[in-house]
Amino acid sequence: MTCIGVLGGMGPAATVDFMSKLVELTPASCDQEHLPVVVANLPQVPDRSAAILGRGADPLPGLRRSVEILNEAGAGVIAIPCNSSHHWYRELCELSLAPIIHIVHACIERIPAGARRTMVLATRGTLASGFYQRELEAHGQHCVAPDPVRDQPFVDDCIRRVKAGDRAGAAASLQVMLDHAKAEGADVVILGCTELPLAAAAGTDAHGMLLIDSSLELARAVVEYGLRSGWNHG
Amino acid sequence: MTCIGVLGGMGPAATVDFMSKLVELTPASCDQEHLPVVVANLPQVPDRSAAILGRGADPLPGLRRSVEILNEAGAGVIAIPCNSSHHWYRELCELSLAPIIHIVHACIERIPAGARRTMVLATRGTLASGFYQRELEAHGQHCVAPDPVRDQPFVDDCIRRVKAGDRAGAAASLQVMLDHAKAEGADVVILGCTELPLAAAAGTDAHGMLLIDSSLELARAVVEYGLRSGWNHG
Structure with missing residues (x-):
């Protein structure tokens, strides 16, 4: 079973909002028509903005751990509903077995x-x-x-x-x-x-x-990806 | 890192509601004070109620797969925000490395x-x-x-x-x-x-x-468990 992977927790309320958007954007009349999603909601990752500005601990090990969890769970695509984390986009793509949709690419189309x-x-x-x-x-x-x-x-x-x-x-x-x-x-x-x-x-x-x-546009992109891949049909 | 495991997807909107309750019930002033949570939101699990009534496919293999994902991700406790799934509570406990909080136990205290x-x-x-x-x-x-x-x-x-x-x-x-x-x-x-x-x-x-x-009471029980265990402090 292939699922959408969500690298979340940054912050937790934003991740819940993103998950809510995934559900609302999916046309479904029963549970089984919804998309399978695994979420790593691990908010202990050090502050991303502070790290970029050279004033805080490196969040990359925490982000890598989440990618590993999502890889192991069978993610076929990964979304990161945290803009600042995209500073490490290249490093995370190198580690991930699944493509990661860039949040800025999702926004620019609008x-x-x-x-x-x-x-x-x-x-x-x-x-x-x-x-x-x-x-x-x-x-x-x-x-x-x-x-x-x-x-x-x-x-x-x-x-x-x-x-x-x-x-x-x-x-x-x-x-x-x-x-x-x-x-x-x-x-x-x-x-x-x-x-x-x-x-x-x-x-x-x-x-x-x-x-x-940016959260809505990323959700839209990942739902389209999941539906096109037919992941809601097992 | 130990996290709360959520065996969700039944249904997806109820899982989002449960996650929202986890966030709201956690006293936190920044991301890092929130609890780490991994969610398996896999709605392709066959209808639980129909199966109990002998009129549908067995959901147990799908529920087991979610428990495995949560075990691999490092869950220290598991919550299942779906009442009907508790029909298979014993079988899931046998498989799980982490204790599973029973939703009815959480309700009865209220x-x-x-x-x-x-x-x-x-x-x-x-x-x-x-x-x-x-x-x-x-x-x-x-x-x-x-x-x-x-x-x-x-x-x-x-x-x-x-x-x-x-x-x-x-x-x-x-x-x-x-x-x-x-x-x-x-x-x-x-x-x-x-x-x-x-x-x-x-x-x-x-x-x-x-x-x-029942969702709120399960969320309350699992947040108390996570805070008592200090999982929001790494």
Whole structure:
């Protein structure tokens, strides 16, 4: 039996949200029509953003352990609902028996052709790693990041609050960021951290900008992969 | 690293709900304080209720495969957020390296000492297997099941609708059952199928009866086990 592998736990609430999206995106009238999924939800992996910035322990051994669990369980494809972890994408692909769908590739397909200015909201680590900027520019998109002094603290605060279970407070911080993004002329905002959609769902106003939910787009890509492979038929 | 093992997929939405409860019940201010969890969410396991009633394929091989995955992943305790699967509890315990917390044991602790009449809402398979009735009676509780002709079809319909994604319709069927339970003098109702809490959350009136959510009680037991074992500290 081949299954979808989810390398999760970063954070646990974002992983539950991702799993919920997998279920909702799968057309099924009974259990057996759903896709088989194995989830390694191991939140003890050291902080990814801090490690990218050179200020924390290396998360790679923990990420590798999860890949091994998913390989052993028979994963035919792996999704990582944590943007920052994609800093180690190449190393994880080298270890994995199954292909790993890159979360940025899943997001980029949703940017409309006429988009002028795409803002990426993400951890400081993801932004320092630069994989969003490189992919967006390769697709002819102008990518802007929040101002690190004036704006990024609201993104950091939003992510921290979701991880601590305070979704209302997280939504208030995200709203400040969305107000800034609108004022700076963004027409697309990528929620490039899987905690951010949980804050957005707690009540924010996008001022007509298109919000791209990286968790939803990754879920969509992996469900399509699983259905195309027929894994819900044994 | 030792983790909680979740033998899920029956159904997938109920497993996501169970995982959400694990996260919410864990006091944590950051990812690393959460409990490590590996989930085998393999919904291709044949229908448990039908098998107990002698009308379907044997789910035991599929359940065994999930236990093996969780054993290999390092589970130190296993939870099965599917009541009907507990028909095979003994066989699964024999195979598992880790103890399996019985969902009925988790529920029974919540019945108040003064309760007079406890109604168990569950699949026809769970009721035919009789493990709820035996445990309740062993604890001095009078257990009543829905009338199989007049009432049980509403339970069946409720479960089926949750599995198919129709929570509003499921809530309407559950409401009919709760009305019947109240009219029959129940003071406690056990939601003895992990789909039922999803219907209850979509909007039902319990008429003052105590609803015991089997999924929540199992989550509470397993989180307590994990925290006591210190698994969120590596």
